[in-house]
Every structure is written in C-alpha cells, then in structure tokens.
Amino acid sequence: MNAHEQFADGLALYALGSLHGDERSTLETHLEGCASCRRELELLRGDMSLMALTTAGPKPPVRSRQRLMAAIAKEPHMPMVVEKPVAAAPRRSGWGLFAWTGWAAAAAMLLLAMSLMRNNSALVRDLTSVTAQYRDQGSKLQQANEIVATLLDPEAKKIELVAAGSKPQPRGKAIYERRNHNLIFFASSLPPLPPEKIYELWLFPANGGAPIAAGLFKPDARGSATVVNPPLPEGVEAKNFAVTLEPESGSHETPRGTVTIVGAGE
Amino acid sequence: MPSTDPKTEASDLALVTEIRSGDQGAMAALYDRYSSIVYAVALRVLQDTGAAEDVLQDIFMQLWRNPGAFDSSRGNMGAWLAVIARNRAIDALRKRRPENNIDDVIVSVEPDMASDAERSRAMEKVRGALDGMAVSQRSALEMAYFEGLTHVEIAAKTGEPLGTIKTRIRTGLLSLRKVLAA
Numbered sequence: 001m002n003a004h005e006q007f008a009d010g011l012a013l014y015a016l017g018s019l020h021g022d023e024r025s026t027l028e029t030h031l032e033g034c035a036s037c038r039r040e041l042e043l044l045r046g047d048m049s050l051m052a053l054t055t056a057g058p059k060p061p062v063r064s065r066q067r068l069m070a071a072i073a074k075e076p077h078m079p080m081v082v083e084k085p086v087a088a089a090p091r092r093s094g095w096g097l098f099a100w101t102g103w104a105a106a107a108a109m110l111l112l113a114m115s116l117m118r119n120n121s122a123l124v125r126d127l128t129s130v131t132a133q134y135r136d137q138g139s140k141l142q143q144a145n146e147i148v149a150t151l152l153d154p155e156a157k158k159i160e161l162v163a164a165g166s167k168p169q170p171r172g173k174a175i176y177e178r179r180n181h182n183l184i185f186f187a188s189s190l191p192p193l194p195p196e197k198i199y200e201l202w203l204f205p206a207n208g209g210a211p212i213a214a215g216l217f218k219p220d221a222r223g224s225a226t227v228v229n230p231p232l233p234e235g236v237e238a239k240n241f242a243v244t245l246e247p248e249s250g251s252h253e254t255p256r257g258t259v260t261i262v263g264a265g266e
Numbered sequence: 267m268p269s270t271d272p273k274t275e276a277s278d279l280a281l282v283t284e285i286r287s288g289d290q291g292a293m294a295a296l297y298d299r300y301s302s303i304v305y306a307v308a309l310r311v312l313q314d315t316g317a318a319e320d321v322l323q324d325i326f327m328q329l330w331r332n333p334g335a336f337d338s339s340r341g342n343m344g345a346w347l348a349v350i351a352r353n354r355a356i357d358a359l360r361k362r363r364p365e366n367n368i369d370d371v372i373v374s375v376e377p378d379m380a381s382d383a384e385r386s387r388a389m390e391k392v393r394g395a396l397d398g399m400a401v402s403q404r405s406a407l408e409m410a411y412f413e414g415l416t417h418v419e420i421a422a423k424t425g426e427p428l429g430t431i432k433t434r435i436r437t438g439l440l441s442l443r444k445v446l447a448a
Contacts, residue, residue: 009429012436017353018416047439049345050446051411052307052352053389054396060305064319068297071323072290072330141334 004030007037015044035181039231170223172261174241176203181234183214185227187243190219190260200246201227202255204263206237214241216250278336278343285333293330300344301326304351311355311412321354344385356414388446395445399438406431407438 010027013019019027031038162168168189175184185201193199201214215230242262244255251257276284276295284292304325308318325347329336336346396404406424409415415423417431424431 009432009436012439013410013417013432015439016410016435017356017414018410020416043443044436044439045349046345047442048352048411049348050388050392050442051407051439052303052348053385053392055306055310056302056389057306057309059302060319060322061315064301064305064322065294065297067319068323068326069290069294071327072293075327075330076288 004034004037008040011037011041012044015041015048033234035234036231168223170261172241172243174201174238174263176238176241178235178237181232181236182229183227183232184229185214185241187217187219187225187261188223190223190225190243192223193218194245196248197245197257198248198250199225199243199260200250200255200257201230202242202244203232203236203238204240204242206239208239210253211242211255212236213250213252216246282333282336282343285330293326296329296343297326300347303344303348307348307351308355311352311359311414317358318355321351321358325350325354352411360414391445391448392442395442399441402426403434403438406434410435 007027007030010019010023014024014027031041170187170190172185172187176182183203187199190199198216198218200216202211203214204211212232213230214232215227217225217227219225240263242255243260244251244257245260246255246257276292278296278299281292281296285296301322305318305322308321309315312318312321336343396407399407402424406420406426409420409423410417417428417435420426420435421428421431
C-alpha cells in the first residue's frame with residue numbers, strides 16, 4: 001500500500017463512485033499531483049474487476065449480438081460529413097400588394113444560403129485537416145503501442161548478444177524520465193531466484209537522499225524481467241539504479257540484500 | 267461464434283487496432299470474448315435482462331465509436347470492461363448520468379481475462395476470498411459494489427459507524443488483491 005494513508009479509504013470509495021462533494025474534489029485535486037495514489041486507484045479498480053468475476057451467470061442472448069452488429073454496420077468509422085445543399089426558398093406565386101416582400105425574403109434566403117455554404121466549405125476544410133491529423137496521430141500511437149506490446153510480451157523472444165564464446169552476464173537497462181516520473185526497466189540473464197527471495201529495483205536520487213524502492217520483480221526462466229512505471233515520488237532526479245536480492249516481501253525502505261546489478265555510475 | 271476465425275486467436279490489442287480501421291469482424295470477436303463478463307455484471311447489478319442488454323450494447327457501441335479509449339496502458343481489456351460495465355450499471359440503477367468517461371478509467375490487475383482458464387482460476391480464488399470474509403465485511407462490500415450504495419447509506423442501513431464501513435470496503439477490496447497475488 002503506497003498511497004497516502006489519509007486518502008486510503010477515500011480512494012476505495014472513489015473507485016466505487018461513492019465519494020461525493022468536498023471529499024471527492026479534495027481527493028481529485030490530490031490525485032492530480034500524486035502518482036502513488038493514482039497507482040493505488042488503478043489497483044483498486046483492478047480489485048473491482050475481480051468482484052465482477054463472481055457474477056458468472058447466463059450468457060447474453062443471441063439477439064444482443066445481432067443488435068450490436070446491426071448498429072455498428074450503420075455507423076462506419078470516420079464518416080465524412082456531406083452537407084446537403086441548402087434548399088432554395090419556394091417561389092411565391094401571385095401578384096398581391098405585398099408580392100415584393102416574397103422577393104426580398106428569397107433574396108435574404110439566397111444571401112443566407114451563400115453565407116452558410118461558405119461557412120460549410122470552411123468547416124469541411126477544417127474537418128479534413130483534423131481528420132488527417134487524427135489519422136496521423138492514430139497511426140503513430142498504433143506504432144508506439146505495437147513497439148511497447150512487443151517489448152512487454154512475455155512470449156516475445158529476447159536474445160542477448162555477447163562476445164562469441166563468453167557467457168551472458170546479468171545486466172539491466174533503466175530508462176527514466178523525471179518530469180512524469182516514468183520508468184521502464186529491462187533486465188536480462190539474471191540468476192534464478194533462490195527460494196523465498198525476490199529482486200528489487202532501487203532508484204538512487206541525485207541529491208544523495210535514501211534509495212527509493214522502484215518495484216519488486218521475478219525474472220522468467222531465461223532471466224529476463226521488465227518493470228514498467230512503478231509508483232515513484234514526483235520530481236526525483238535519478239543518479240543511478242540498482243537491483244538487489246531481497247526477502248520475498250521486499251525491503252521497501254532501504255536495500256538490505258546483496259546487489260545483483262548496479263548502474264555503471266554508482 | 268465462429269471457431270475457425272483467426273480473429274478469435276488475436277490479441278485484444280490487435281483487435282482494437284483492427285476496430286480502429288473499421289473492421290466489424292474484430293468488433294464481433296471482441297464481443298464474443300467479453301460480452302459474458304459485461305452482461306453478467308450488469309445483470310447482477312440491475313436484475314433486469316433488458317436493462318443489462320442496454321448496458322452491454324451501450325458499452326460495445328462506445329468502444330466501436332471510440333476504440334482509442336482503450337490501449338494497453340489502461341490495463342487488460344476484460345478487467346477494464348468489467349469495471350466500466352459495473353459503473354454503467356450502477357449509473358443506470360441510480361438513474362444518473364454516467365459519472366466516469368471510459369477514457370478516464372485505468373485498471374491494473376493481474377489475471378488476463380482474455381484467457382478462459384485464467385479467468386476461471388481467478389474466479390475460484392475470488393469466490394473463496396469472499397466466502398472467507400466476515401459476513402459484515404462481505405455485506406458492506408457487496409452493497410457498495412452491486413447496489414452502488416455510498417458508505418453513508420450503508421452505515422445508515424446497518425447502524426455501523428461510518429469509519430468502520432469505509433475501512434471494511436477498502437480492506438475487502440484489498441483482500442481480493444492479496445488472494446490473487448498469493
């Protein structure tokens with residue numbers, strides 16, 4: 001439990017949608033600046049999804065699938081907006097005393113129609129531009145997702161290349177971005193864990209402060225492991241990272257076990 | 267449900283990518299994979315098959331209209347849909363406008379609900395954890411989760427102190443996490 005204790009109960013209620021009024025707005029303000037509580041909220045929502053597992057019941061009726069498929073068939077993606085031309089104003093017939101008012105109204109309608117068509121053309125141009133940007137960003141996002149999915153896929157083959165004839169050594173790579181406290185860590189060729197032990201990643205602050213626990217992990221059979229965005233305090237400049245071998249529950253406060261790998265700068 | 271369709275073997279992320287390009291078959295595959303979770307939780311909350319079908323339709327239509335709402339950083343698809351289904355069903359039960367945008371929901375949980383085997387294994391553990399809870403705790407958790415009652419309403423209903431109810435709900439949820447991690 002890494003979240004701030006005073007918000008612990010409130011976070012659970014917030015996840016369930018049961019927090020209202022001042023309590024809710026205070027917590028939402030806090031969440032904006034607290035990665036640790038945001039992470040705990042994600043975990044609580046995970047716990048909520050587990051509750052859903054207790055509800056196994058009848059499958060949805062076949063008609064639900066048919067209804068959905070019929071509905072999506074009517075809504076193809078990225079529909080282009082095609083405006084219907086503005087209908088011409090109906091001509092008035094007759095030569096009554098006030099017939100000229102009909103012509104005036106028609107002229108006004110014509111001016112209005114021309115104005116609307118100009119606006120419409122500008123909107124279509126804007127929409128086309130936004131659509132192109134959306135597609136471009138969607139394509140970049142998709143590419144990024146595919147890269148991340150490959151990196152994190154436990155089924156992906158991860159082969160470390162070393163000098164011919166030499167034995168792979170334990171190694172790790174930490175990629176850390178302070179501003180958003182994002183951290184991605186990859187390790188390879190780690191020795192198998194002894195019983196009741198676990199590896200723990202540590203961040204060493206540049207200001208010389210105490211090391212910060214950055215996640216517990218177990219490597220796979222090939223000694224590979226990944227840690228992605230563990231809860232970290234905001235704004236910490238990192239000097240180095242290290243991995244230690246700790247008791248199964250982790251040490252959390254300070255590294256106690258033996259150092260398995262450490263950044264070249266330490 | 268077509269069993270020979272390669273889409274049935276595709277990953278959630280691959281299906282979402284295809285949905286982005288308008289592939290209706292991918293949408294059908296995703297529906298076949300997760301509609302039972304969404305429908306079951308909605309039915310348990312709403313106790314009405316028609317209303318549960320509406321929630322089911324609403325959620326998958328939103329996913330079709332905005333497949334970008336889900337990416338792998340939001341957790342696994344089954345867990346994400348389960349949470350959204352529960353929230354939407356509670357909104358429907360309490361006749362209120364949806365409080366959470368689906369874009370805002372990020373879920374972190376261990377079992378990958380795409381796999382039937384893993385889902386069954388997790389289901390067994392979670393049910394065991396619920397059965398092992400004190401009746402008062404299980405009841406508080408179920409009232410909050412399935413009836414959408416606030417801690418204030420639960421305290422009023424049970425006569426228990428507000429703080430006790432809050433803690434029971436949180437520790438109840440945490441105990442599910444623990445049993446899965448064990």
